[in-house]
Amino acid sequence: MKLLVILVLWMTEVYCVSDFTQMATELFTTTDLNGDLEVSRTEIESSFTKYDENGDGRVSRVEFMDFVDRYTPDLHDLGRELYIDYDSNQDHHIDLADFEAYFNKLDTSGDGRVTKDEFVNYWSKLMAATAHLHPVG
Ligand SMILES: [Ca+2]
Numbered sequence: 001m002k003l004l005v006i007l008v009l010w011m012t013e014v015y016c017v018s019d020f021t022q023m024a025t026e027l028f029t030t031t032d033l034n035g036d037l038e039v040s041r042t043e044i045e046s047s048f049t050k051y052d053e054n055g056d057g058r059v060s061r062v063e064f065m066d067f068v069d070r071y072t073p074d075l076h077d078l079g080r081e082l083y084i085d086y087d088s089n090q091d092h093h094i095d096l097a098d099f100e101a102y103f104n105k106l107d108t109s110g111d112g113r114v115t116k117d118e119f120v121n122y123w124s125k126l127m128a129a130t131a132h133l134h135p136v137g
Pocket residue numbers: 032033034035036037038039040043
């Protein structure tokens with residue numbers, strides 16, 4: 001009986017981990033616009049364009065949260081956490097300095113390139129760490 005419980009727990013965990021990897025992989029696919037299996041600084045910048053409602057090249061907290069609430073209201077809490085993560089210098093705007101910091105965070109090997117593995121690895125960990133804030137997991 002005990003073994004069964006442990007087995008079920010273990011399976012749930014494995015299932016969740018593969019879910020996070022899948023979510024991270026999907027996010028990679030939408031970010032890697034030219035499909036070269038790497039994410040460039042330009043691609044990161046482009047991935048934020050959709051949030052930049054007034055087109056000033058920066059994403060304010062209000063712009064970001066408006067977008068999240070409009071398209072994915074269930075992810076409101078996750079969005080709030082993600083904004084804090086993206087806005088690395090905490091000036092309440094996501095702009096070039098933050099894109100650069102985000103790129104460097106993703107580039108764990110420090111070779112100036114963000115590979116699919118690095119991206120998926122970063123995001124699956126982030127998804128797992130914020131599992132209590134989103135419906136998956
Ligand atoms: Ca690319």
